[in-house]
Amino acid sequence: MSDDHSIRFKIITLEEHYADQRIMDANSAFNGSRPPMKPEQEEAMKLLMSRSFPGPELLDFGERLRYMDRNRIDVQVLSMTSPVSALVPATEQVRICRQANDITRQHMDEYPGRFMGFATLPMADPAAAADELERCVKELGFCGTMLAGRYKGRFYNEAEFFPIFERAAGLDVPVYFHPALIPMEVQEAYYMSDAYSYVVGSELASAAYGWHSEVGIQVVRLILSGIFDKLPDLKVISGHWGETIPAFLERMDTILSRDITGLSRNVSEYYKDHVYITPSGIMSSDQLEYIVKLMGADHVMYAIDYPYMKPDNVYEFLMESTLPDDEKELIAYGNAARILKVVV
């Protein structure tokens, strides 16, 4: 392959999903039968499922490696898609998560140097989740964890989840916040309308906007909980260019002043210090320039969201941007090497 660029950067991408049939089977044993749906709900669910499980690509590591090679991606940090349903009892969650993480490690061993892992955690039992995170980092060589949505309606800033963040900070590994389906009552109240179809409302409530809004506010709730004063080494990662929050930081500093939050610093100060942002496959040059300007290039990492997103300009998008070479290098590789301790 000819190289159009004078400098060849390494590339590490952080939000890269896979699935495993054994884990899907273990989950489905607990999922039970779902209540009957109206035809428009069935249609919306079908569309959602086709996006949530894009055929065999989640399972196919051969195709994954071909995509990586085509796009000059050296390392993907793997996370398992929808690993454990909230319907699974706590003790079984612990067992299934251990199995899921062991499978991730097997993929790392099978393709040396190409994959790293984010831990899948049993959120029903936060103390066990913290222990599993430690096992994953110390024994399996993982570089953090990815948390999806919230758990049984509870945001992760609530006190019961603190042991997970405390352990992550102690191990010096980041927590990546990933979107998931939002509660039906929020979907109904905010996104559904008589003026457009159920499918349109359902898409608006999920991947178009709704679940991004929810996972974005989760990061702000974490800041407002004061967790970063208690855990000054805690690092979190927010995808999709910060899930709508960056544009509101100045406003939050004004309205959520230190007088009323009782915190030692402004919201934006915590955000810029503790949050690392990725594109999650939204290949927008405007967003790249804006987020680098706002956060600094040392707080931006790369993520594609494979196989939900499969852009074929992963390398060119960064290399042909207007950023200086040292900033491109930080985003492509340097920050991940530093924060996730990935060695390529």
Ligand code: CA
């Ligand atoms: Ca994703």
